[in-house]
Amino acid sequence: MSTKQVADLEDEPLVNPDPPSSPPPDPTAADPAWDGRSSKIALAYPILRDFTVIGPGEPCPTCKARGREDRTHQAHLKTSKDSSGVQRGPEAAHLATLQAMGFLRNSPESRQRAEDEARLAAVRGVARAANCRACKGTIARGEDGDFLAMCPNCGNRNGLPELAALTADGLRRILARDLVLGVEGLQEVEKQQLREEAAKLASAVEKGLAAGLQPLAEMLRELLAERKR
Numbered sequence: 150m151s152t153k154q155v156a157d158l159e160d161e162p163l164v165n166p167d168p169p170s171s172p173p174p175d176p177t178a179a180d181p182a183w184d185g186r187s188s189k190i191a192l193a194y195p196i197l198r199d200f201t202v203i204g205p206g207e208p209c210p211t212c213k214a215r216g217r218e219d220r221t222h223q224a225h226l227k228t229s230k231d232s233s234g235v236q237r238g239p240e241a242a243h244l245a246t247l248q249a250m251g252f253l254r255n256s257p258e259s260r261q262r263a264e265d266e267a268r269l270a271a272v273r274g275v276a277r278a279a280n281c282r283a284c285k286g287t288i289a290r291g292e293d294g295d296f297l298a299m300c301p302n303c304g305n306r307n308g309l310p311e312l313a314a315l316t317a318d319g320l321r322r323i324l325a326r327d328l329v330l331g332v333e334g335l336q337e338v339e340k341q342q343l344r345e346e347a348a349k350l351a352s353a354v355e356k357g358l359a360a361g362l363q364p365l366a367e368m369l370r371e372l373l374a375e376r377k378r
């Protein structure tokens with residue numbers, strides 16, 4: 150990884166273990182070349198880590214757990230550069246993914262992503278515009294200084310904020326809705342769904358035996374009958 154924002158922040162020795170909420174590194178992914186150090190990353194877009202949403206510029210939860218508020222970075226990844234500049238560690242691949250997807254602040258990838266998202270927002274009509282997208286009529290500004298949210302000529306909506314890229318707060322709202330039960334609750338729901346799936350499968354197989362597999366059942370019965378003779 151050659152980008153500055155990682156190099157500047159990396160290599161804090163893991164003197165204190167991470168808070169108990171972070172899972173231990175997968176031993177099967179352990180890289181013997183990893184020196185055990187972590188890299189701090191600064192975010193350009195929100196991520197979900199250990200069931201917690203972390204947004205750009207927000208305090209790092211790992212540092213917070215150690216009693217320090219630090220907004221220069223948002224997470225510590227279990228990866229560090231070896232002597233030849235290659236990232237080593239259980240989260241080396243994760244770091245590469247985050248970089249490729251434009252999550253790292255001040256990276257070429259995050260700048261590209263910002264451009265892409267802006268273009269997409271323009272196509273979608275996220276922001277309110279001076280002219281109606283439907284009738285092309287002029288739309289005046291309202292009391293809030295922005296253009297009116299509805300076209301006064303044809304009633305078409307002006308601006309579709311719900312189609313904007315998700316912010317950290319938006320992600321939190323979604324998670325709050327889905328994580329009412331908490332992590333354990335979600336796992337319980339998942340187990341229940343698995344049980345229901347298994348029951349459905351069993352019932353489908355039974356029906357299959359009753360209908361489509363009837364000839365096979367007949368054949369087996371005949372074979373067994375022959376044996377008895």
Ligand SMILES: [Zn+2]
Nearest residue numbers: 209211212219
């Ligand atoms: Zn930190």
Ligand SMILES: [Zn+2]
Nearest residue numbers: 281284300303
């Ligand atoms: Zn209109």
